[in-house]
Amino acid sequence: MSQHFADRLSIAIRTKGTPTCVGIDPVYDRLPADITAQDGLDDADDIECVVDAVTEYCRHVIKIVAPLVPAVKINIAFFEQYHWDGLEAYHELVQEARSRGLIVIGDVKRADIGHSSAMYARAHLAAPELGEVEELMIPDAITVNPYFGLDGVKPFIDAADKNDKGVFVLVQTSNETAAELQGQELAGGGTVAEHVGRLVNRWAGEPALMGVSGYSAIGAVAAPRDPAAMARLRAMMPNCIFLVPGFGAQGRGGDDVKPCFKPDGTGALVTASRSVIYAYEDTKYLESYASEWEKCVEHACRDFVKSVASVI
Amino acid sequence: MSQHFADRLSIAIRTKGTPTCVGIDPVYDRLPADITAQDGLDDADDIECVVDAVTEYCRHVIKIVAPLVPAVKINIAFFEQYHWDGLEAYHELVQEARSRGLIVIGDVKRADIGHSSAMYARAHLAAPELGEVEELMIPDAITVNPYFGLDGVKPFIDAADKNDKGVFVLVQTSNETAAELQGQELAGGGTVAEHVGRLVNRWAGEPALMGVSGYSAIGAVAAPRDPAAMARLRAMMPNCIFLVPGFGAQGRGGDDVKPCFKPDGTGALVTASRSVIYAYEDTKYLESYASEWEKCVEHACRDFVKSVASVI
Numbered sequence: 001m002s003q004h005f006a007d008r009l010s011i012a013i014r015t016k017g018t019p020t021c022v023g024i025d026p027v028y029d030r031l032p033a034d035i036t037a038q039d040g041l042d043d044a045d046d047i048e049c050v051v052d053a054v055t056e057y058c059r060h061v062i063k064i065v066a067p068l069v070p071a072v073k074i075n076i077a078f079f080e081q082y083h084w085d086g087l088e089a090y091h092e093l094v095q096e097a098r099s100r101g102l103i104v105i106g107d108v109k110r111a112d113i114g115h116s117s118a119m120y121a122r123a124h125l126a127a128p129e130l131g132e133v134e135e136l137m138i139p140d141a142i143t144v145n146p147y148f149g150l151d152g153v154k155p156f157i158d159a160a161d162k163n164d165k166g167v168f169v170l171v172q173t174s175n176e177t178a179a180e181l182q183g184q185e186l187a188g189g190g191t192v193a194e195h196v197g198r199l200v201n202r203w204a205g206e207p208a209l210m211g212v213s214g215y216s217a218i219g220a221v222a223a224p225r226d227p228a229a230m231a232r233l234r235a236m237m238p239n240c241i242f243l244v245p246g247f248g249a250q251g252r253g254g255d256d257v258k259p260c261f262k263p264d265g266t267g268a269l270v271t272a273s274r275s276v277i278y279a280y281e282d283t284k285y286l287e288s289y290a291s292e293w294e295k296c297v298e299h300a301c302r303d304f305v306k307s308v309a310s311v312i
Numbered sequence: 313m314s315q316h317f318a319d320r321l322s323i324a325i326r327t328k329g330t331p332t333c334v335g336i337d338p339v340y341d342r343l344p345a346d347i348t349a350q351d352g353l354d355d356a357d358d359i360e361c362v363v364d365a366v367t368e369y370c371r372h373v374i375k376i377v378a379p380l381v382p383a384v385k386i387n388i389a390f391f392e393q394y395h396w397d398g399l400e401a402y403h404e405l406v407q408e409a410r411s412r413g414l415i416v417i418g419d420v421k422r423a424d425i426g427h428s429s430a431m432y433a434r435a436h437l438a439a440p441e442l443g444e445v446e447e448l449m450i451p452d453a454i455t456v457n458p459y460f461g462l463d464g465v466k467p468f469i470d471a472a473d474k475n476d477k478g479v480f481v482l483v484q485t486s487n488e489t490a491a492e493l494q495g496q497e498l499a500g501g502g503t504v505a506e507h508v509g510r511l512v513n514r515w516a517g518e519p520a521l522m523g524v525s526g527y528s529a530i531g532a533v534a535a536p537r538d539p540a541a542m543a544r545l546r547a548m549m550p551n552c553i554f555l556v557p558g559f560g561a562q563g564r565g566g567d568d569v570k571p572c573f574k575p576d577g578t579g580a581l582v583t584a585s586r587s588v589i590y591a592y593e594d595t596k597y598l599e600s601y602a603s604e605w606e607k608c609v610e611h612a613c614r615d616f617v618k619s620v621a622s623v624i
Contacts, residue, residue: 025427045441045442046442047444050442075431077424077428077429077435078428078431080431080435081431081434081435082435082442083399083400083403083435083440083443084396084397084399084403085443087395087396088395088396091396107424107428109424109457110389110421111421111457112387112389112421113485113486113487115337116337116387116389116390116419119387119392119393120389120393122393123389123392123393123394123398128395129357130357130359130362131359131360131394131397132359133395145423145459146459146493147457147458147459147494148485148487148489148490148493149487149488149489149490149491149492149493150489151487151489151490152485152487152489170459173459173460173464174425175425175463175464177461177462177463177464178460178463179461180461180511181458181459181461181504181507181508181511182461184498184499184500184504184507185498185499185500186496186497186498186499187496187497187499188496192496192504199492199493
C-alpha cells in the first residue's frame, strides 16, 4: 500500500460515483433462512456453525455491495461476541472485502491511555508482523474514541501516518442519548461535540497527514442531528472526511445528511447498515423479490445510493 | 455466581486487608529472560512462542500477587495486539486469575451505540453460551467509555445486573491530555468529568444495582489529578466504587489516592501496573533480589500494598 488513505477513499468514491458505505453488523438470528438452513450452518448452539453462517452471509453481502459502493464498515462488536472465533472471522471478512477492492473501515471504537492505545493501534492499523494475520486482514481505517484527549488518539494517528491508514474519531454519534455528554454547552461557548471537533481538526491538520485530495488521514464520525449544528461542524473541520452513521434503520434520510457534505459534494461518507443488510425483512423489498434475499439486499443498496445521490 | 459484584469486591478487599489491584499489561520485550530464554518461548518472531511466553509470565505474576491483593485488572489491548491468539490468551488468564480467587477486571474500555454495546456486553459480561469459552473466562467486571451517554452504557449495566457483574465507567482518566476534553468547564458549572460523574452516579443509583455493601455494581474509573477535584468527585458519587489508575509508573503515590477513598477507608480500588509487574527492571528491587524476577514482583506488590495502606 502506498497511497494516502484520504486519497484512496476519494478516488474510490469518484470511481463508484457515490460517497456511501455499507455497515456490516451481522446477527445470527436475523440471517436469511437460505443461509441458516444449510448443512453445517444450521445449529444455533454450535459456535462453529454460528460463526461460519455469519461469515458466509457477510461474504455474500460483501460480494453484492462491492460493485455498488466504495466502502464497507465492519463492526467488530458483532464478531467479538463470539470471542476468538469471531475475531478470526472479522479479520477474514476484512480480507474478503479488501480483496474485492473495497475500502474497509474497522468499526472498533477503541481508545485508552497512550501506551495501551499503541497496542490497539498495533492490532488494528499496523502491518501484521506475526502469525497468520495477513496484510489484507487489517482494515484501511478504524474508528476511535476521543475521551482521553490527544494522548489516547496519537498512537492511532501515528500508525495511520506510517501505514497509509485512516482514523475516524468520534465527534457526534447517532444514538438517542448522545447529547447527554456531547451536547453539553461549554463555558467557553459551543458544545462538547464542537470542542472535540475543533481538537480533531487540529490533530488532522498536521501537514504530514494531508493527502493531495485536500483531506487528512484523520476524519470524524459525525452523525446528523440538527442541520445547523452539522453545518457548524462541517465548517470548523475543513480537513476532515466525515463518516456519517445513522442512515436508514436509525431514521436519518437524504436531507439529514446533506449538511455533512461540502458544497462541492465531497467530505462525507454516508453509512447505512441494517436497512441494507437486512432488506429481506422489509416488506417493501420482500414484495418485489419474494424470498430472494440477495436481490433484496442489492436493491436496498441501490436505493441507499440513490437517496444519497439525490441530495449532493 | 450469586453475589452482587460490589459485595464480592468489598469482601475480597476486607479479606485481603487492602483495596489494591495489580494491572496486567504484558509486553514481550520486557518479559524476564527466565521466561523468554525457555525452549518454546524464545522466538520473538513466532506468534505461538510470543503468546505462550506472555501467558506463562502472566500466570506467574497472577500466582505471585494472588495472596497479596484482592483483584487484578487485565488490559485486553496488550492481548488484542496478537489478534485471535491473543484474545484466547486473555480469556485463559481471566480464568487463571478467577480460579485463584481473584476478582478480575477486564480493562476493555468498550462502548458503542446501544445495539452494538449489547454485543460487547455479550462478549465481556455475559455467561458464555457457545464454544470453548467457560464461565470463569469472563471477568467479574469491565471498564467502559461514557462518550455515547446512557444508551452506550445501558447494555453493560443490564448485563452486570443480570449476571452479578460490575462496570467501571471512565470518568477521569490518568493520562496527560485527559483534561483536553474531561477538564473542560461547562456553561452550567463544573467540568466534563464532573458532569460524567453525576451521570454515572445517577445510573449507578438504581435500587436494583445496589449491594448490601452500600455500593452499586456500577463504579467509575477516577484517576487522581488534583486533590480538590477528586474530593468533589468522591462527594458527588457516593454509590460508586472508584477504580483508581495511575499509581506507580504513571507517577501517583499514596497521598494522591487518599481523596479517592471515603473517610471510612472504603470506596476505592487502587491499581498499579508497570511498577509491580516490571519490578525486576527497577534497581531498587534488582539490588536486593538480583536476578530473581519473581521476588522483585512480589516485593514491589507488597510495597504497593503498604503505600496504599499508609494513607487510609
